[in-house]
Amino acid sequence: MRRRCIRPGVLALVLVLSGCAATAPPQPPSTLQLPSGWRAPQQAASGAAQVEQQWWQAFGDPVLSELVASALAHNGDLRVASARVQEYRARLAQAGANRAPVLSADGSPTRTRTLNAFGAPYVTNVFQAEMQASYEIDVWGRLGKLSDAAGESLRAEQASFDAAALSVAASVASAYLNLRGLDAQLALTEATLASRVQSRELARRQFEVGYSSQLEWQQAQSEYHAAAEQIPQLQRQIFEQENALSMLVGGNPGPITRGLPLAQLAAPPVPAGLPSELLRRRPDIARAEHNLAAANASLAATRDQLLPSFKLTVSGGGQATTLTDFLNAPTALWRLSALATAPLFDGGRVQAQTDTAGAQRDQLVYAYENVVRSALVETENGLDAIYRLRQQAVENDARRATAAETLRIAHNRYRNGYASYLEELDAQRTLYSADVGLLQLKTRLLVASVDLYRAMGGGWSAMP
Structure with a gap:
């Protein structure tokens, strides 16, 4: 078998031309260090629960799943993000088309009236048609690098869509759970108002027969109005929450169908996982990674602008002075050319562009590290929030039990004449505050579970 050797002169020429490229700055070293485990308490995450794609179904409410x-x-935001994915997919196709040959055709019938050598006018007709093909030889891979950059940008936009989808799903879940929490508070307040009506009537009768003072009667009136005041406030919050949720699901302002009540909604198990798994699950981290890869490819393409470019051009056609000859026996014409161009002096323009691209690349390096650190912080905060809220709920249960027993004793003392009605009113306020705190803690715990699933990258899938 005969081996072909590259001539030293050709090799030297390639090396010399390669040295004409601009100097690209090196990528800064990474300062990112992933922890081996979570700092937040992990006793709740010791199970085998994993981050599911459709994690919102773990709440067990079919209405919530339908809303998501x-x-x-x-x-609307997802539709915008989807359109951006289509835009970058077209950009990738455009970058790929730049590496393919270009074929064009033109025809030019011409009629000219000029003077001959004797000064007499005459008319000539020229019928001409030509086809031309050109192709740039990507010797240095510059066009390929631009195509790689377009591909990485497309993948970054796809990750952006995934991040938007995750955010929308979490926002819908949080809004719905907050709505159910407001519904529960409204029901509690309406029940409390009914109780205040009975207490007010009892205080009125006691005052009219002279068993109690006017102070107790006025205090009962005040407590009634305080409870009544809460109802329109909660109704306004529910109305606004419904409108916000309607907008999230892509509809007009309007009522929202209800599913399970707050008391039947349970927070799903805390998902397990290591910090390093966030790098594979969170779409915003993937977006930052693809943006960095696109910047590196663009930097390489910008650096190579000083290298020579090579283009082949082939054209052929026919020409005749009459339409009959043009259609039947035109004169064949053709041209084959090779073009090599190289910048000799640009005043440092390409080097400045390369330095600019390098600085942009460095910004994306630091941005990638910041995104990863933010993901770690969000996950740590989510794990700790669930742990602390559960501790707080235990204390709230004990507080509510004590308040309920206090109210029972105060009511019996007042009924038997051993204490004033003010003592019972104070016990009622304490129990109502504990009940509201219980509902708010339940809602916050459910929303904290949503925040944790969002932080751990749940629900990420390529949807466009």
Whole structure:
């Protein structure tokens, strides 16, 4: 078998031309160090629960699942993000087309009236058609690097869509859970108002027969109005929450269908996982990684602008002075050319562009590290929030039990004439505060579970 050797002169020429490229700054070293485990208490995450794609179904409420599905299909922000993915997919196709040959055709019938050598006018007709093909030989891979950059940008936009979808799903879940919490508070306040009506009537009768003072009667009136005041405030919050949720699911302002009540909603198990798994699950980290890869490819392409470019051009056609000759026997014409161009002096323009691209690349390096650190902080805060809220709920249960017993004793003392009605009113306020705190803690714990699933990258899938 005959081996072909590259001539030393050709090799030297390639090396010399390669040295004409601009100097690209090196990528800064990474300062990112992933911890081996979570700092937050992990006793709740010791099970085998994993981050599911459709994690919102773990709440067991079919209405919540329907709302999230509707939002993923109709949310306005997601439709914008999907259109951006299509835009970058077209950009990738454009970058790939730049590496393919270009074929064009033109025809030019011409009629000219000029003077001959004797000064007499005459008319000539020229019928001409030509086809031309050109192709740039990507010797240095510059066009390929631009195509790689476009591909990484497309993947970054796909990750952006995934991040938007995750955010929308979490926002819908949080809004719905907050709505159910407001519903529970409204029901509690309406029940409390009914109790205040009975207490007010009892205080009125006691005052009219002279068994109690006017102070107790006025205090009972005040407590009634305080409870009544809460109802329109809660109704306004529910109205606004419904409108916000309607917008999230891509609809007009309107009522929202209810599913399970707050008391039947339970926070799903805390998902397990290590910090390093966030790098594979969180779409915003993937977006930052693809943006960095696109910047590196663009930097390489910018650096190579000083290298020579090579283009082949082939054209052929026919020409005749009459239409009959043009259609039947035109004169064949052709041209084959090779073009090599190289910048000799640009005043440092390409080097400045390369330095600019390098600085932009460095910014994305630091941005990637910041995104990872933010993901770690969000996950740590989510794990700790669930742990602390559960501790707080235990204390709230004990507080409510004590308040309920206090109210029972105060009511019996007042009924038997051993204490004033003010003592019972104070016990009622304490129990109502504990009940409201219980509902708010339940809502906050459910929303904290949503925040944790968002922080751990749940629900990420390529949806466009």
